[in-house]
Amino acid sequence: ANFLSQAVISGFISAAAILIGFSQVKHLLGIKIPQTESFLSTVTAIFQESPHLNGITLILGGLSIALLLYFNRGLGQYLKSRGIPESIIIPLTKSGPLIVVIASSIVVGLFHLDQSFGVKVVGEIPKGFPPLTLPNLDLNHLQLLGTSALAISFVGFMEAFSVGQFLASKQRKKVEANQELIALGSANITASFTGGYPITGGLSRSVVNYSAGANTGLASVITAVFLMLTVLVLTPLFYYLPQTSLAGIILVAVGNLLDFSTLKRLWQYNKLDAMTWCGTFVAVLFTRAEQGIIIGVFISLLLHLVRTSKPHIAIVGRVGNTEHFRNILRHPVTTCPHILAVRVDESLYFVNTKYLENYLLKLVTEQKEIEYLLLVCSGINLIDGSALETLQHLIDDLKGMGIEFYLSEVKGPVFDQLEKVGFVDKLGRDRIFLSTDQAMKELSQRV
Structure with missing residues (x-):
């Protein structure tokens, strides 16, 4: 029903x-x-x-x-x-x-x-x-x-x-x-x-x-x-x-x-x-x-x-001196040219992961100065097996281009699933941040 x-x-x-x-x-x-x-x-x-x-x-x-x-x-x-x-x-x-x-x-x-x-x-x-x-x-x-x-x-x-x-x-x-x-x-x-x-x-x-x-x-x-x-x-x-x-x-x-x-x-x-x-x-x-x-x-x-095959993807930046990060197209924000912070407002499954992969690869190809890609997971409630496979291929492609991949704001149930299959250890626990603010501060220091 x-x-x-x-x-x-x-x-x-x-x-x-x-x-x-x-x-x-x-x-x-x-x-x-x-x-x-x-x-x-x-x-x-x-x-x-x-x-x-x-x-x-x-x-x-x-x-x-x-x-x-x-x-x-x-x-x-x-x-x-x-x-x-x-x-x-x-x-x-x-x-x-x-x-x-x-x-x-x-x-x-x-x-x-x-x-x-x-x-x-x-x-x-x-x-x-x-x-x-x-x-x-x-x-x-x-x-x-x-x-x-x-x-x-x-x-x-x-x-x-x-x-x-x-x-x-x-x-x-x-x-x-x-x-x-x-x-x-x-x-x-x-x-x-x-x-x-x-x-x-x-x-x-x-x-x-x-x-x-x-x-x-x-x-x-x-x-x-x-x-x-x-x-x-x-x-x-x-x-x-x-x-x-x-x-x-x-x-x-x-x-x-x-x-x-x-x-x-x-x-x-x-x-x-x-x-x-x-x-x-x-x-x-x-x-x-x-x-x-x-x-x-x-x-x-x-x-x-059809609706979920093309999820809403937003490039985010810091709002003033706050800990909040919002869409660069909607708010006056501050960004770092070497860090690409992207928020996906949809669960990742077999229908939409290829769209996400192509979108991110196109962005890093167009912006040569990017060194770090941060995926903000606050809107992701599920990552299925096909999406996880695509995510791993994306990380390998980015590594070949000299770009490091990071995650932030991963929800508990999603983190548990990623940890269960060994993804967390393979990526590195130090590459998964509790908040986007914490991630941006640490990555900015590295830049």
């Missing part, structure tokens, strides 16, 4: 919102289109069937959306201007979906719009609970379905976690990935005894829940209790519930998830992150949701490699 960056999550949520929105258009227009997972096929089918739309269905869906938007945006301001207490305003404004469901069902039932004008309704819903059964653990089935089951569990968790993290960020809360995994696993094991669908955190249902003002898991418990009562005794009441009203509820809910403001902010701050957002968005929109989010993760990792 740590590989799901904010750009990946935001791009996935925005594209998924569009997919869900277009999947509801057929109910809003009262048209029939074939079931497809392709966004382009869905859009094409909608345009082809749009001349056959049901006007009454469209009007009913449009009124549902208008009522929901008024409850979300206008009603609260109106009630506040009339001096209504906040404790009353909040439940009233959040009751929009419930009122839409009740009102539209009454209208369709009273005027028989399903029979007279072909308005599609939910229809007959079976009563009661599914029977408890033992899951089939046949070995042949396990071999046949094992790979698919792993893929479903992986994608289901990623979708649930990304939706949860996105909604939690709106309230400045955190989602624990391990706890989410345990919860989803427990729920799916339980569902296997009732023949249920694989359980995950659905985007549309989560957003409707969030839009209704849910803040804790108690909302889901209350929902479950009401679902139990509904399945047992209230299913006949939903016969006349028009599908267009349900589509309106979902469209209004997912409309709030279009997160293009994040794309704008990322483009201004870091264009590589913006590219990750766009890549995830396009992948989810034009492939499938599970493939899209995996593609987004790979794009994010690839761009991370």
Whole structure:
């Protein structure tokens, strides 16, 4: 889950919102289109069937959306201007979906719009609970379905976690990935005894829940209790519930998830992150949701490699008479022409060490008076095996050019690793300084 960056999550949520929105258009227009997972096929089918739309269905869906938007945006301001207490305003404004469901069902039932004008309704819903059964653990089935089951569990968790993290960020809360995994696993094991669908955190249902003002898991418990009562005794009441009203509820809910403001902010701050957002968005929109989010993760990792392949390298000098050393391009500093002090602001690994080696060799080739090269390691948290090999080759090349190599401000874990493989003794402990200030003072005396 740590590989799901904010750009990946935001791009996935925005594209998924569009997919869900277009999947509801057929109910809003009262048209029939074939079931497809392709966004382009869905859009094409909608345009082809749009001349056959049901006007009454469209009007009913449009009124549902208008009522929901008024409850979300206008009603609260109106009630506040009339001096209504906040404790009353909040439940009233959040009751929009419930009122839409009740009102539209009454209208369709009273005027028989399903029979007279072909308005599609939910229809007959079976009563009661599914029977408890033992899951089939046949070995042949396990071999046949094992790979698919792993893929479903992986994608289901990623979708649930990304939706949860996105909604939690709106309230400045955190989602624990391990706890989410345990919860989803427990729920799916339980569902296997009732023949249920694989359980995950659905985007549309989560957003409707969030839009209704849910803040804790108690909302889901209350929902479950009401679902139990509904399945047992209230299913006949939903016969006349028009599908267009349900589509309106979902469209209004997912409309709030279009997160293009994040794309704008990322483009201004870091264009590589913006590219990750766009890549995830396009992948989810034009492939499938599970493939899209995996593609987004790979794009994010690839761009991370690109970003770290050319680490920031600064030539540093002393700031006044202090012990501080800063970039010569940013601060007025004092340098010594015979000492080249370079700070690398990135861990060294196989992707970027050749770039560092070429950069340093080019500097010492251009500045013939350099006698000492000091590598400031304050920004280096790791030196992998490939980087260490490159570093040793660099030291040998510098030695052949008559230039001595030194280190300063090596972090403890990095020093331990270097010491473990004998690099410290080979270089010489006297060539590794605790601070850059100490190194520059001693090397300046030698000059």
